[in-house]
Amino acid sequence: MITQHQFDHKLAHLNYYKFGSGKKVMLCFHGYGMHGKQFKMLEESMGSTYTFYGFDLFFHKETKLKDENLAIIKKGITKTELANFISDFCVEQQIDKFSVIGYSMGTHYAVALTEILFKRIKNFILIAPAALQPGKMIEFLSKNKVGNKVLEKLVLSEKALINLLKFSKRFNFVDDIGYNILLKEINTSELRLSLYATFTYLRFLDTDKNHLRKILKEEPIRAFFISGSKDKMYPPSIAEAFCKDLPNAQLIILNENHEMLNKPFVDELCKFLL
Numbered sequence: 001m002i003t004q005h006q007f008d009h010k011l012a013h014l015n016y017y018k019f020g021s022g023k024k025v026m027l028c029f030h031g032y033g034m035h036g037k038q039f040k041m042l043e044e045s046m047g048s049t050y051t052f053y054g055f056d057l058f059f060h061k062e063t064k065l066k067d068e069n070l071a072i073i074k075k076g077i078t079k080t081e082l083a084n085f086i087s088d089f090c091v092e093q094q095i096d097k098f099s100v101i102g103y104s105m106g107t108h109y110a111v112a113l114t115e116i117l118f119k120r121i122k123n124f125i126l127i128a129p130a131a132l133q134p135g136k137m138i139e140f141l142s143k144n145k146v147g148n149k150v151l152e153k154l155v156l157s158e159k160a161l162i163n164l165l166k167f168s169k170r171f172n173f174v175d176d177i178g179y180n181i182l183l184k185e186i187n188t189s190e191l192r193l194s195l196y197a198t199f200t201y202l203r204f205l206d207t208d209k210n211h212l213r214k215i216l217k218e219e220p221i222r223a224f225f226i227s228g229s230k231d232k233m234y235p236p237s238i239a240e241a242f243c244k245d246l247p248n249a250q251l252i253i254l255n256e257n258h259e260m261l262n263k264p265f266v267d268e269l270c271k272f273l274l
Contacts, residue, residue, distance in 0.1 A: 002040055006062075007092060011085050015062035017054040020047035024122070025098040027086070027113075028054040029106030031128070032198065033185045035061045038261065039101065045270050053093070057106065058201055059194045073197045076204050082109065083116035090120075099123035103261060104234070105198070107131040108205040115208060118215045123273065127226040127265075128234045128258055131207045132242050135233070137173045142203040151199060155192040162186065175232030177258040209242065216246050223249040224272060226265070228256035 007014040017036040020043050030038040036054035043052065056063040058077075065072065090098070099122045102110030111131040114121050126132070140147035154161045162183070169179045186192050216223050223246065225239035236253045243249045252268055254260050 002037065002043070007089050009085060009088055010066065011081070012058065012063060012065045014085075014089065015056040018051065019043045019054070020049075020051045022047065022049040022051050024050045025095050026050045026052050026123070027098055027100050028052055029100070029102040029109040030054065030057060030060070031104035031106055033060070033181055034103075038103065041261065041263070041266055042269070045266055046274060049274060050099075057109065059197045068197075073201050076201050078204050079112040079116055082112050082205065086113055087117065096120065097122050099125065101125040101127070102131070103127040104130050104258070105202075108202055108207075111207050111212060112205045114215065114221070115211055118219050118221065121219070121221050123222045123224065124216070125224045125226070125269070126239070127260065128228065128231055129225055129239055129242075130234055131205075132209070133234070133238045134206075135173060137168055138199070142199040143206070148200060148203075151196055155189075155196040161192060161195075172232065175258065177231075178233045181258075213242075213246060216249060222272075224252060224269070225249060226252045226254065226260070226269075228258060228260045229253050230255070230257040231260070233258050 002017050002019040004015070004017055007016065015036065017040070019040055028036070028039040030036060036056045039052060039054050042050070058065065097120050100110040100113055102108070102125070104127070107126045107129045108131045110124065110126060114124050141151040142148060154164060165174070165179060165182055165186070168174045169176070174182065185195055215221065225243055227234065227236035227239050229236060239251055243251050250272060254264060254268065256262070256264070
C-alpha cells in the first residue's frame with residue numbers, strides 16, 4: 001500500500017510517498033520528469049524487508065521550494081544543504097541508518113547524501129549513474145556561466161529548445177529514449193522553466209569521485225551500480241570505469257536501454273538485497 005505525505009521545512013514543502021512495511025529504510029530519488037512513486041514496483045518483492053520513502057524531487061510534481069524566486073534558483077543548493085534537509089526529514093521520521101537508491105538524475109541526490117552522511121548509509125544504489133558522468137552538454141548548460149545563460153534564453157523559446165534537443169540527438173549527446181523523455185518536458189513554458197530550474201539549482205551536486213571512492217573503500221557500505229547494456233546516455237562503461245578499483249562494489253548490467261525500471265531490474269536487485 002502506498003500513502004502520500006508532506007514534510008514542511010524552511011527550505012521546501014516536500015511531497016513524498018511511503019510504501020512497504022519492513023524495518024530497513026530506503027530513500028528513493030527518481031529520474032528527470034518522474035515522481036516519488038517511480039520505485040513503487042519494489043514493494044511487492046521487498047516491501048516486507050524495507051520501508052521505502054519516495055520523494056518528489058525539486059521542481060517535480062508537488063514538492064515546492066518555499067521561495068522559488070529566480071535569484072534563489074540561481075544560487076543553487078549545496079551538498080551540505082541537501083544533506084541537512086534530508087537529515088531533518090529523518091529526524092521527524094525517526095530514521096537513523098538508511099539505504100539510498102537513485103535513478104539517472106536522482107543519482108546526483110544519492111551521491112551527494114552519501115558523500116556527506118556516509119556513516120548512516122547501508123546500501124548505495126545507482127541506476128543509470130548520471131552523477132558519475134553527466135555529459136558535456138549538461139555540464140555546459142548547468143555549470144558554465146555562458147552555457148547557463150544560453151539555457152535561460154532558450155527556455156523562453158519552445159522552438160529554440162527543441163532545436164537544441166535535436167542537435168544533441170544528432171551528435172549522440174542523448175539517445176532516442178532520452179530525446180523522447182526530454183521532448184515531453186518542454187511542451188509548455190512552465191515545463192521549460194522547470195527544466196531550467198532543475199539544471200541550475202542542482203549544479204553544485206557534482207560528484208567528488210576521489211572522495212566517493214575513498215568512502216566506498218573504507219566504510220561498510222554495499223555499493224551497486226546498475227546500467228543498461230543499450231543505454232547510450234549512460235552506458236555501462238561509465239560504471240565499469242568507476243568500479244574497477246572498488247573490490248566491494250557490485251556492477252550489474254541489464255539487457256535494457258535507459259528506461260530499465262521494470263521487473264527484470266527488480267528481480268536482479270532482490271538477489272543482492274534479500
